Ligand SMILES: Cc1cc2nc3c(=O)[nH]c(=O)nc-3n(C[C@H](O)[C@H](O)[C@H](O)COP(=O)(O)OP(=O)(O)OC[C@H]3O[C@@H](n4cnc5c(N)ncnc54)[C@H](O)[C@@H]3O)c2cc1C
Ligand code: HEM
């Protein structure tokens with residue numbers, strides 16, 4: 001029997017990481033922490049050191065942090081070759097080679113793909129080019145948006161009431177700017193949290209002076225003679241004048257560079273097994289290509305082995321650590337990525353936290369606190385089990401519910417809890433929108449049970 | 464210096480915001496906002512904040528293992544505030 | 545059974561100087577119930593942590609009293625005043641704590657504690673200067689006690705001169721936190737408790753009235769004035785909050801400083817390092833809160849539902865003791881837990897509790913102790929323990945030396 005390649009890779013292998021952001025950096029650190037002594041290359045298309053994105057829509061817009069200074073601290077020395085400002089443009093699976101846009105090629109024994117996602121642009125390209133039409137994903141985006149907000153626009157228009165859109169609206173109100181949010185569904189955050197909890201988010205917006213328009217879509221952006229955006233047209237025939245428009249319609253996975261490579265990569269991301277190994281287009285797992293972070297989708301045993309795409313900071317970190325470990329260990333020592341999904345957001349001074357997978361829930365009950373007071377824990381159930389919990393300003397209880405989810409504890413929650421109100425005694429429908437209708441808020445998507453069932457649609461992605 | 468807070472871990476105990484109020488702030492009762500790139504003179508306060516965080520959610524670089532860089536004021540009030 | 549129960553051995557005064565071997569024994573039965581009306585005693589780290597965050601575990605005195613096993617609970621918190629937030633559950637707890645916090649810390653008063661650093665430094669310097677020519681002092685009476693009392697008085701707005709007076713009321717209230725004292729409480733003690741609380745309340749009511757008329761830059765003024773989204777506190781709530789802060793705000797810190805100096809004197813190498821590297825104090829204080837936590841037991845908990853811990857069902861209505869000092873030395877959680885290691889990197893101790901009741905005053909206690917220990921280490925020449933172990937207070941919950949005689953060669 002051939003010796004396990006793990007030991008050789010650890011000693012003298014060549015590892016390439018494509019995507020030099022949160023997942024890429026944490027993977028690099030973990031590789032070194034695991035004793036990887038070989039050659040490490042990080043390829044990133046942004047010309048910057050890895051930086052943190054969540055502050056871009058929070059501290060940065062609140063004026064507490066500079067958009068160009070959210071670089072991530074390093075946990076340790078990583079001694080890597082950095083190829084920043086150059087995108088990877090292709091992958092030769094058979095030869096074990098990444099091709100860069102500048103023509104360079106880098107060979108690998110193990111490859112980690114952590115290319116994340118980008119903001120979904122406004123679909124009408126001409127309108128998207130109008131001055132004042134923004135997205136928020138990168139530090140350049142944040143610097144640009146912050147500058148425009150500081151200039152005191154007459155009104156900001158946010159298209160899409162997901163987390164990012166709502167956080168931006170919150171920041172605008174914090175700056176005293178008039179802001180309109182348009183959401184296709186009945187409330188902001190409905191795709192991520194369901195209608196019951198989303199109603200609270202809607203109240204928060206209204207109370208904080210956001211001009212919230214629900215059940216509408218934006219039909220067009222109008223520019224002035226100088227090419228600056230000046231108004232937004234809505235499906236209800238109304239028009240709203242605005243000089244900054246933030247397009248917050250979710251994201252697109254950065255997988256185009258893998259087109260034709262034979263890897264199972266497409267608009268839904270890159271499917272991988274629980275050990276973070278990528279599948280090829282045939283649905284066969286590769287042994288030397290790993291995936292982590294926003295671009296990955298992987299099966300989760302706690303949630304019926306469904307393939308989850310989690311655009312969550314914590315997932316990027318945990319998955320990067322697992323992938324890195326599995327890249328250099330002996331095959332018997334591989335670990336599954338079993339992270340309990342969790343994310344946070346904060347808007348209008350309220351801290352929102354989630355554990356588990358709320359969109360999987362079909363019923364919800366408020367086990368602590370009250371929706372009306374906006375301090376509560378809402379527990380989501382599916383087929384008699386707790387699958388998620390969401391808190392508004394009630395973070396300290398959440399780890400209890402995370403454990404309940406891990407144990408597959410029964411739903412509805414029968415036992416008494418402190419501060420249970422009459423409204424929280426019985427479950428109600430969680431009111432997620434019809435999954436076939438896209439909403440902009442979801443940061444988790446459930447995409448079937450196996451990568452193979454999508455195999456035939458893995459085709460060149462078009463933005 | 465650079466820092467990042469794992470806000471999944473953070474439970475809004477605000478220890479950091481008490482101890483380094485120019486770097487960490489509470490926006491509302493439980494949600495933390497912070498400056499990921501505080502000035503060097505905040506180092507001493509940031510060190511206190513990092514140690515005090517009950518869930519060890521704050522990662523900052525160059526706090527330990529940077530001999531000589533730490534403040535040496537006996538009273539812990541180097542800038543007299 | 546020939547041997548006394550483990551719980552009674554722990555609360556027994558004879559164990560005060562070194563309860564840790566008993567805690568080790570305790571952890572072998574992580575959920576200990578010695579029968580009858582006794583508490584369910586939880587001693588391993590992860591279980592304690594989980595129960596701190598469990599919404600079925602109540603801190604409410606009324607729920608506790610309904611458990612009906614502790615004659616003292618009802619009386620000790622009344623004395624005419626409503627329950628303090630330490631002894632209530634959400635939503636009352638959250639409301640009161642939020643309002644109290646609005647005068648204490650972020651987001652409304654982010655600099656109040658940072659702003660006390662000057663007062664803390666001055667007070668420490670003054671007290672150490674006050675050792676004068678002495679070559680031997682009782683660190684408790686001369687330093688560890690007066691220091692935090694001065695600071696909490698300054699924070700609240702209680703005149704320092706009044707301290708001797710309110711001490712006579714505070715002492716019995718603190719003593720009543722001890723399970724041993726509670727079990728042996730007689731009517732006279734209960735009565736004196738009641739009187740103390742009433743008198744302290746009346747004293748603070750006078751101050752609060754002044755502050756209502758003439759607000760100053762102190763917490764009491766904020767407590768009477770605040771009118772935020774949560775409304776303001778009723779006057780009686782202000783008083784019970786002030787009593788809580790006054791008590792919680794100093795006995796604990798006294799013990800942390802004293803335990804700290806005791807531990808340093810037992811580890812002279814660390815003391816010497818602290819003298820040279822004041823920045824060590826930050827991590828050192830965290831390690832102290834793990835190694836010698838002033839609050840050893842959080843005993844005010846009942847479960848409002850059956851709760852299963854490590855396969856044991858704790859029936860609804862049972863009283864629960866969380867043995868934080870035992871959890872802090874749980875080898876399942878900490879490497880080499882019996883070792884005092886100020887360089888330890890992973891110290892998520894339970895010294896300040898956890899969850900919604902986690903210590904309100906923690907940032908203040910931390911700064912106080914960091915400054916106190918650093919300055920004692922820096923200024924006392926060749927300090928030595930006169931008596932080891934020192935004499936302890938009877939209290940098993942708020943554990944610490946009653947006196948700490950320290951000999952030294954002079955001041956620097
Ligand atoms: C404004 C904002 C707020 C957020 N707030 C929260 C929050 O509150 N809570 C939360 O849980 N999450 C939040 N997130 C999500 C979180 O930031 C992401 O989950 C995280 O950044 C994912 O890290 P990643 O490394 O997988 O991907 P990314 O951070 O997207 O990094 C991928 C990197 O790869 C690069 N790349 C792409 N293609 C190529 C190529 N072909 N060649 C080379 N490089 C390439 C990209 O440019 C990018 O630098 C937020 C995100 C944003 C944008
Ligand atoms: C070293 C010093 C201290 C220690 C070890 C300590 C420890 C603790 C612990 C363990 C609790 C949790 C109790 C429980 O869960 O029931 C607590 C709560 C509390 N502490 Fe402290 N404390 C200290 C100093 C202070 C100071 C200085 C103050 C006030 C300024 C203070 C005020 C409080 C209050 C008000 C509570 C109740 C919080 C609540 O119920 O929400 N403490 N403390």
Ligand code: SF4
Nearest residue numbers: 473474476477479516
């Ligand atoms: S101290 Fe830790 S838990 Fe508390 S707010 Fe700061 S980061 Fe969050």
